[in-house]
Amino acid sequence: MPLKAHLEGCAVNGSRKLALYHYWVAFGLFLPAVVLGTWQMLMRSPLPAPFDDPDAYYASVTLHGSVMAYVLTTFFAMGFGYAIAATSLGRPIRGANAAWIGFAICLLGTLMVAAAIVSGHASVLYTFYPPLLASVWYYGGAFLLIGGSMIWVVLMIMNMTAWKRDNPGKPVPLPMFAITATAFLWAWAASGVLIELAGILLPRTLGWSDLIDASLARTLFSVTLHAIVYFWLMPAYIAFYTLVPQAAGGRLYSDTMGRLTFIMFLVFSLPVGLHHLLADPEHGSGFKFVQSALTFLVVLPTLLTVFSLTSSLEIAGRLRGGRGLLGWIPKLPWQEPMVLAVALSLVMLGLGGFGGIINMSYAMNAMIHNTAWVTAHFHLIFGGAVVIMYFAVAYEMWPRITGRPLVSKALARSQLWLWFIGMLVTTIPWHIAGLMGQPRRVAIFDYSLPLMKPIAPWVVLSVIGGIILLISAIMLITILVRSHFGERVLEQPLRYALAVNPPQRVPESLNSFGLWNAIVAVLMITSYGYPIGQFFFLKDHSVPAVQVTPQSPTRAQ
Amino acid sequence: MAQPQGPLETRSPWPRIGWGVTILLAVASFALGFLVVSRPQQGGSTFGVWAAICRGLGVTSDTGAALELQPAVSVPSKIAWTSATLKAIGEGDVHNGETVALICAACHGKSGVSGSALYPTLAGMEAVTIYKQLDDFRSGKRSNGVMNAIATAITVQSAADVAAYFSSRSNGMPPPHGDPLQGGHSFREGNGAIRLVFAGDPARGIPPCTACHGPSEIKLGAPRLTGQQPAYIERQLAAFAQGLRRNDINEQMRTVASQLTATEMHEVAEVYGTGLSAHATEAGSAAAGLESSDVQR
Numbered sequence: 001m002p003l004k005a006h007l008e009g010c011a012v013n014g015s016r017k018l019a020l021y022h023y024w025v026a027f028g029l030f031l032p033a034v035v036l037g038t039w040q041m042l043m044r045s046p047l048p049a050p051f052d053d054p055d056a057y058y059a060s061v062t063l064h065g066s067v068m069a070y071v072l073t074t075f076f077a078m079g080f081g082y083a084i085a086a087t088s089l090g091r092p093i094r095g096a097n098a099a100w101i102g103f104a105i106c107l108l109g110t111l112m113v114a115a116a117i118v119s120g121h122a123s124v125l126y127t128f129y130p131p132l133l134a135s136v137w138y139y140g141g142a143f144l145l146i147g148g149s150m151i152w153v154v155l156m157i158m159n160m161t162a163w164k165r166d167n168p169g170k171p172v173p174l175p176m177f178a179i180t181a182t183a184f185l186w187a188w189a190a191s192g193v194l195i196e197l198a199g200i201l202l203p204r205t206l207g208w209s210d211l212i213d214a215s216l217a218r219t220l221f222s223v224t225l226h227a228i229v230y231f232w233l234m235p236a237y238i239a240f241y242t243l244v245p246q247a248a249g250g251r252l253y254s255d256t257m258g259r260l261t262f263i264m265f266l267v268f269s270l271p272v273g274l275h276h277l278l279a280d281p282e283h284g285s286g287f288k289f290v291q292s293a294l295t296f297l298v299v300l301p302t303l304l305t306v307f308s309l310t311s312s313l314e315i316a317g318r319l320r321g322g323r324g325l326l327g328w329i330p331k332l333p334w335q336e337p338m339v340l341a342v343a344l345s346l347v348m349l350g351l352g353g354f355g356g357i358i359n360m361s362y363a364m365n366a367m368i369h370n371t372a373w374v375t376a377h378f379h380l381i382f383g384g385a386v387v388i389m390y391f392a393v394a395y396e397m398w399p400r401i402t403g404r405p406l407v408s409k410a411l412a413r414s415q416l417w418l419w420f421i422g423m424l425v426t427t428i429p430w431h432i433a434g435l436m437g438q439p440r441r442v443a444i445f446d447y448s449l450p451l452m453k454p455i456a457p458w459v460v461l462s463v464i465g466g467i468i469l470l471i472s473a474i475m476l477i478t479i480l481v482r483s484h485f486g487e488r489v490l491e492q493p494l495r496y497a498l499a500v501n502p503p504q505r506v507p508e509s510l511n512s513f514g515l516w517n518a519i520v521a522v523l524m525i526t527s528y529g530y531p532i533g534q535f536f537f538l539k540d541h542s543v544p545a546v547q548v549t550p551q552s553p554t555r556a557q
Numbered sequence: 558m559a560q561p562q563g564p565l566e567t568r569s570p571w572p573r574i575g576w577g578v579t580i581l582l583a584v585a586s587f588a589l590g591f592l593v594v595s596r597p598q599q600g601g602s603t604f605g606v607w608a609a610i611c612r613g614l615g616v617t618s619d620t621g622a623a624l625e626l627q628p629a630v631s632v633p634s635k636i637a638w639t640s641a642t643l644k645a646i647g648e649g650d651v652h653n654g655e656t657v658a659l660i661c662a663a664c665h666g667k668s669g670v671s672g673s674a675l676y677p678t679l680a681g682m683e684a685v686t687i688y689k690q691l692d693d694f695r696s697g698k699r700s701n702g703v704m705n706a707i708a709t710a711i712t713v714q715s716a717a718d719v720a721a722y723f724s725s726r727s728n729g730m731p732p733p734h735g736d737p738l739q740g741g742h743s744f745r746e747g748n749g750a751i752r753l754v755f756a757g758d759p760a761r762g763i764p765p766c767t768a769c770h771g772p773s774e775i776k777l778g779a780p781r782l783t784g785q786q787p788a789y790i791e792r793q794l795a796a797f798a799q800g801l802r803r804n805d806i807n808e809q810m811r812t813v814a815s816q817l818t819a820t821e822m823h824e825v826a827e828v829y830g831t832g833l834s835a836h837a838t839e840a841g842s843a844a845a846g847l848e849s850s851d852v853q854r
């Protein structure tokens with residue numbers, strides 16, 4: 001039936017286009033955000049900076065953070081999800097029209113956020129902690145961007161359910177299972193910020209309420225704030241399990257380990273956000289400790305992944321003739337950007353992970369709370385370990401989506417190396433500056449003060465790292481754009497790694513999310529029920545909001 | 558073929574593992590967070606269980622049942638003038654005390670008459686006074702490196718013995734009835750220092766020194782002062798005034814000394830140390846001292 005084949009071809013083409021558009025929004029805004037980041041580093045360093053203006057600094061930090069934390073990640077995850085749903089299930093996406101509507105809503109939200117920040121009426125930083133108050137356009141835009149991505153969440157769940165219905169008894173392919181776990185995780189995570197926006201911030205900016213309960217808002221945001229990090233991380237982990245072994249020419253060590261990893265991320269990444277509020281007075285020590293302790297459990301899926309990934313790479317190295325204890329390492333196909341990226345990513349994940357254990361520890365957090373150490377930590381983990389995998393995924397998928405080969409693998413490898421070096425040169429000095437007491441989110445430092453003087457050389461060093469990162473980001477966009485205009489060659493379908501023992505049957509618990517969502521619900525009620533509930537019957541922290549204007553913050557009327 | 562299972566299905570091991578691990582972790586972290594971490598407080602004390610849970614919830618101590626921090630019991634001296642104490646002092650053996658006193662001779666002089674302004678004369682001092690100071694040095698209530706060490710080294714019985722020995726010596730401080738400083742001076746006395754010693758200063762609430770330290774009256778535990786090293790007396794007054802010495806049981810010396818000027822301290826010490834005659838001619842400087850006490854008031 002040629003007509004049916006043609007229609008299916010169009011639909012697959014549609015899925016590809018969907019992924020490509022999402023990727024382009026993500027990477028298209030990524031480059032200007034890196035430019036802003038580099039300027040911010042110059043601005044807060046002892047070196048002279050163009051447009052030396054603190055107001056511009058805070059607007060820039062807000063835009064940089066909002067683009068990197070919300071736009072890049074959400075659009076990348078959505079595009080990655082659509083690509084995975086289409087390729088791993090081997091059939092076009094159900095609900096493509098809804099996906100395009102979601103894309104449009106998210107894009108509209110992004111533009112509203114960007115416009116509000118550029119106008120200077122939303123310099124509230126991407127965490128937008130009240131009582132700072134931005135313009136309604138910023139909150140509305142954020143609500144559309146995050147709320148719009150819920151369409152993607154529903155589509156991912158729907159596609160997995162529909163496939164299971166059509167293939168009874170078969171295990172859901174690991175990539176699809178993992179991206180659906182990501183979708184559930186994001187739905188749980190986003191609930192906090194969506195309730196905060198709809199229940200507290202939008203009513204205040206629309207003039208329906210006079211005061212802001214800052215503590216309740218911070219607590220709701222903490223529901224999002226940590227789990228969102230795992231939402232950013234998940235695409236990288238999906239690549240670790242399903243793309244890296246394939247690119248290295250081997251097999252995935254264990255399919256079950258993969259499923260358990262994503263299940264554990266779903267369960268353990270949610271009831272942990274209070275560790276961002278360890279210095280906040282509105283919560284008692286008990287719940288802070290409980291969530292701090294639960295945070296430590298994400299070590300389990302992380303270590304499981306490191307083990308699984310190394311084993312898969314070892315299988316690949318030995319298949320390629322590697323011998324001895326470590327002889328398999330040089331045999332790996334290091335010319336593949338994906339293989340190089342995973343090695344660089346693991347180094348940054350290791351360094352950043354150890355720093356993160358200090359952040360989340362109830363006892364040690366006080367040393368580094370709100371210092372440059374924290375900025376260093378999440379740049380190393382997210383900007384480093386995660387984003388470098390986004391690059392690798394883009395290099396892997398671009399040829400499959402566009403049908404045109406990557407312009408140069410050597411150029412791609414240099415770009416990855418530069419990103420890795422730039423990120424270390426940026427964040428290691430930040431860690432040190434943080435330990436020396438340099439606060440984060442401050443536009444101007446007087447480096448002639450005796451306490452600041454010894455920090456200055458480290459800050460200058462980190463600026464050099466920032467410039468390296470900027471060069472790397474420009475290279476990334478150059479490679480992607482030039483690959484768009486290459487000659488069209490025969491298409492290579494995207495293949496996912498096969499497990500050593502491909503699953504024939506898996507227990508229903510490892511093939512669905514009912515059980516795990518029930519556990520998450522119980523954990524969330526146990527660990528967040530009182531911290532959120534107390535504001536409704538015990539404590540009232542409502543305060544007047546501080547409206548952000550281009551000149552200076554003044555009390556809102 | 559996979560079996561359809563609800564979240565509470567227990568045939569497959571995974572629901573059991575999932576719920577089991579979750580409950581275990583939740584119980585463990587709640588127990589640690591609310592019963593262990595919330596309990597310790599600054600100062601080494603701990604909350605009770607209920608108060609710790611309240612603290613873990615962030616309920617402040619004024620609404621929760623938090624324990625109040627209790628101040629440690631503090632006394633200026635461990636001596637109390639009970640009959641048992643007085644009996645123990647009365648049983649001091651002069652002969653043994655003479656042997657013990659060999660330790661004291663290096664500083665307090667042979668047979669207890671000090672030749673140095675740094676050390677007090679002990680010969681002729683009341684046994685209860687010496688015994689009390691040794692006890693205060695032993696318990697750390699009075700601070701002096703050498704004396705703290707010696708008082709800790711000798712036994713309580715030895716302290717009673719050496720006190721009995723020194724009080725029996727007549728070559729140091731004069732006996733009560735042979736004291737060259739005699740009473741009879743009134744508020745009309747022109748010399749301010751002498752007036753303080755014999756009449757005190759009622760306007761400042763200062764009683765006469767002689768009411769406790771002789772010659773007219775010796776109160777239980779107070780040292781006789783006539784003939785004592787004047788520099789030593791002056792230094793003790795300063796120590797009481799600054800709170801460096803705190804072993805006066807009813808704070809009477811801290812109360813008095815903190816109201817004296819430096820000049821008054823010096824002159825009062827001179828009156829006791831060198832005798833009345835030396836001061837009868839220095840009315841002018843004593844008047845100046847009185848003036849400065851006026852200013853201080």
